Amino acid sequence: MLQSNCDSTARGGTVKPENIVPAPRPRGAVFVSYRQNDGRPVAARMAWTLRAMGMPVWHDDSDLPPGDTVDVIREALAGGLSGAILIITDDIKNSPVVKAVEWPMIRDLNSEGEFTLGVLNCAKEYSGDIYSAPDHYLRRRRDRVLRRYRQHIKGLKQYRFAGDKDEMDRLAADMLRQRLHHLRDAIRDRGYAEINLATRADPNAEYAEAADLTFRWDRNEARLPSLKSREQLRRSLHVATSAIRDHVPASLRFHGQAHLSFGLAIGASLTLGPEVQFLADDGLWRVTKAGPAKNRQLTETDVHPRTGKGPVLMYADLIGPPSDAAYNALAESRRWSECLHVRGRNPGERVASADGDRLAHELADIMRAASGRNANCDVHLLLRTPLPVAILLGTLLNTLTVTTYEWSLDGDSSNATYVPIFRLRPGSRNTIVETY
Numbered sequence: 549m550l551q552s553n554c555d556s557t558a559r560g561g562t563v564k565p566e567n568i569v570p571a572p573r574p575r576g577a578v579f580v581s582y583r584q585n586d587g588r589p590v591a592a593r594m595a596w597t598l599r600a601m602g603m604p605v606w607h608d609d610s611d612l613p614p615g616d617t618v619d620v621i622r623e624a625l626a627g628g629l630s631g632a633i634l635i636i637t638d639d640i641k642n643s644p645v646v647k648a649v650e651w652p653m654i655r656d657l658n659s660e661g662e663f664t665l666g667v668l669n670c671a672k673e674y675s676g677d678i679y680s681a682p683d684h685y686l687r688r689r690r691d692r693v694l695r696r697y698r699q700h701i702k703g704l705k706q707y708r709f710a711g712d713k714d715e716m717d718r719l720a721a722d723m724l725r726q727r728l729h730h731l732r733d734a735i736r737d738r739g740y741a742e743i744n745l746a747t748r749a750d751p752n753a754e755y756a757e758a759a760d761l762t763f764r765w766d767r768n769e770a771r772l773p774s775l776k777s778r779e780q781l782r783r784s785l786h787v788a789t790s791a792i793r794d795h796v797p798a799s800l801r802f803h804g805q806a807h808l809s810f811g812l813a814i815g816a817s818l819t820l821g822p823e824v825q826f827l828a829d830d831g832l833w834r835v836t837k838a839g840p841a842k843n844r845q846l847t848e849t850d851v852h853p854r855t856g857k858g859p860v861l862m863y864a865d866l867i868g869p870p871s872d873a874a875y876n877a878l879a880e881s882r883r884w885s886e887c888l889h890v891r892g893r894n895p896g897e898r899v900a901s902a903d904g905d906r907l908a909h910e911l912a913d914i915m916r917a918a919s920g921r922n923a924n925c926d927v928h929l930l931l932r933t934p935l936p937v938a939i940l941l942g943t944l945l946n947t948l949t950v951t952t953y954e955w956s957l958d959g960d961s962s963n964a965t966y967v968p969i970f971r972l973r974p975g976s977r978n979t980i981v982e983t984y
């Protein structure tokens with residue numbers, strides 16, 4: 549959770565520390581303690597980095613209600629956390645809230661076995677050993693007078709974020725691994741890990757315990773995912789899915805809403821991972837790597853060979869009524885080896901969750917065959933499908949190189965276009981090899 553480090557003096561109150569040590573909650577949020585004067589930009593980036601790794605965050609910009617800041621912070625710290633990140637900047641020594649409220653409570657919470665504390669050391673002006681700066685900055689005057697202050701942070705692993713050191717992503721990755729470690733037994737007993745996705749939701753902490761992992765990315769109000777969110781996914785996805793593969797001894801069950809390009813990328817990053825499922829309002833979607841018996845076809849494909857030697861363009865249009873204008877415009881806009889228009893066998897009929905496995909394999913087979921006919925070229929993929937189809941399909945794309953697009957509307961429907969978002973290479977270390 550990301551905390552508000554507004555000084556109590558700004559609200560006109562005195563700071564009285566309280567020794568409340570609630571039990572850690574493995575699904576709880578991560579609290580990030582920082583000094584607003586010089587730590588706000590770092591804390592904002594830290595919050596979004598955690599969210600992109602699947603961890604819920606409490607942030608003052610979205611979670612701090614009206615009222616006494618100190619009381620709200622105490623409530624957040626006492627509300628059940630999975631961990632905290634302490635951001636050390638040079639001006640933190642002047643923050644009575646961090647020194648007298650947040651740090652004492654975090655220190656007590658850290659004595660519990662399932663609580664994870666991370667330290668991001670951003671100090672620049674400290675003249676001694678830089679890893680001694682946190683203890684020096686957080687020492688209160690009365691501690692010095694009474695000679696009762698002991699070192700607490702110098703012996704902990706610290707991550708640097710200053711000068712040429714940028715270890716923020718590594719800190720978030722280690723926090724994720726610890727979260728999964730603490731959730732491991734619960735996931736094993738349940739039989740699956742719950743993963744919530746949202747590319748358009750507000751990043752508040754209300755969702756904190758809705759799932760084992762909760763992914764959020766920085767968003768804008770436009771239809772397309774923001775460039776910032778695409779870069780966050782590119783930078784963090786392979787780290788998150790690697791941790792999931794290493795620490796989740798069960799299936800993955802997704803739910804939520806996301807852009808189709810994000811869904812495909814997430815699925816593609818799990819081609820070598822555990823079974824993937826998606827729980828939607830219409831039931832449970834799932835995919836098996838071996839594939840179902842090929843007893844019926846769910847799609848029909850129009851193939852249009854072209855004279856070019858470029859990649860293959862494939863349009864999977866499984867949501868009625870038909871909407872072909874943007875696809876047709878893209879098909880005519882460049883040289884393709886082949887264009888494929890894939891429709892449901894019963895246009896206008898809703899795709900059933902029970903058909904998810906068969907449908908995902910069918911689409912993957914069509915893509916693989918088209919690429920093979922054209923010297924194993926790349927496939928450019930336009931999806932007009934339910935989100936579960938995108939995720940399930942992604943898990944089956946190993947050995948293909950795929951550029952995924954999003955539908956975009958600028959003005960009236962005649963200006964609709966498809967815009968490239970990611971170039972994916974499933975099976976490689978980082979599935980997202982390029983963002984657009």
